[in-house]
Amino acid sequence: MINKIIEVSKQMSYQFIIVFTVIISMCSCSNDSEVNEPEVIPEVVVEEEVEETPEPEVEEEVIVEGVDFFLPNIDLSNWKVTLPIGSPDEVEPPEILDYATDEKLMPYMYNDSTDGSLVFYTSPGSSTANSSYSRTELREQMVPGSNSTNWTFAQGGRMKGTLSVPEITTDASGDYHRTMVMQIHGRLTNAQRDLIGENDNNAPPILKIYWENGKIRVKTKILKDVNASDEQILHTDAWGDDEGYTFPDEIGTDIFTFEIIASNGRLEVILNETESVVYEDIHMEKWSVFENYFKAGNYLQTLDTGASAKVKYYELEVTH
The missing domain is CATH 2.60.120.200 (Jelly Rolls)
Structure with a gap:
């Protein structure tokens, strides 16, 4: 009877060891995946400054009597x-x-x-x-x-x-x-x-x-x-x-x-x-x-x- 109990314990120990090993292995793979995934760096766009060209000044037209029009x-x-x-x-x-x-x-x-x-x-x-x-x-x-x-x-x-x-x-x-x-x-x-x-x-x-x-x-x-x-x-x-x-x-x-x-x-x-x-x-x-x-x-x-x-x-x- 005692021998059977010992034998069953051994079998359970082996199963526990196998399950623990699998879990550790999975965690290790997950960590590797996180480590090896490349970091995405957002692209920074630098806008160039556009120099504004001032509009040319328009001179006010001067209408001159005797040149542009004539009066009696x-x-x-x-x-x-x-x-x-x-x-x-x-x-x-x-x-x-x-x-x-x-x-x-x-x-x-x-x-x-x-x-x-x-x-x-x-x-x-x-x-x-x-x-x-x-x-x-x-x-x-x-x-x-x-x-x-x-x-x-x-x-x-x-x-x-x-x-x-x-x-x-x-x-x-x-x-x-x-x-x-x-x-x-x-x-x-x-x-x-x-x-x-x-x-x-x-x-x-x-x-x-x-x-x-x-x-x-x-x-x-x-x-x-x-x-x-x-x-x-x-x-x-x-x-x-x-x-x-x-x-x-x-x-x-x-x-x-x-x-x-x-x-x-x-x-x-x-x-x-x-x-x-x-x-x-x-x-x-x-x-x-x-x-x-x-x-x-x-x-x-x-x-x-x-x-x-x-x-x-x-x-x-x-x-x-």
Whole structure:
């Protein structure tokens, strides 16, 4: 019995030894595996510094008058303008000085900055009480905002303009329409108006300057009866038109200068500072009874549908 027990113990010891040996062996393999496994080292990426290139500075563009754009050399402080709209509408100083931003004026009176001109555009529309034609035309005001202060030939007056008629329509026959670009207009004093029983101060224009078929034509007034009394000559119907004079040089759409010089009993008109016509006679002497004012612009002489004209003024000056 004892021998059997001893024998069984031996067998169990052998089994224990075998199991222990296997466990040790497995642990050894596990450790070897952990030791031999290669270490994974994370890759470090070094970003290169990118040098930023500064954007080039953009210089602010400077727009220079006389280089990039041009403005007319015209002082409107002593002018009002009549338009071919309304009844008709008028704009006086000082409002006229803001013509470039005045929405009512802009279609008819505006700057052309490409050539430094003040453009007067008109087409048939509204007209004044003593005319059937429309105009975009300046009227001199010696006292801004007032029509009451004017000048006589004895006091004298001079107007000089640089201008052109670049666009004007033609009639059914293919002939150009004509437009009036300058005037000296007469005016009755209040006393004269009352003396002859008129209801306004209107008197005839002593001088009218037309652009006609590419040339400059001058018209003045003459007395129908040179022996008429001082009171009789105050009536508009005492005066008629002369035959007129057309300067021989063709202007076309080119820029030209025109000068008007009025003095006691004398009137002179000058084209391009070279051609001159003088009126010095009984009619000019008699005219000295009237007050006067200058006009300049675009007074289109037609009622044709679709007619229009542009007159450009580059310079305009008046002295007394």
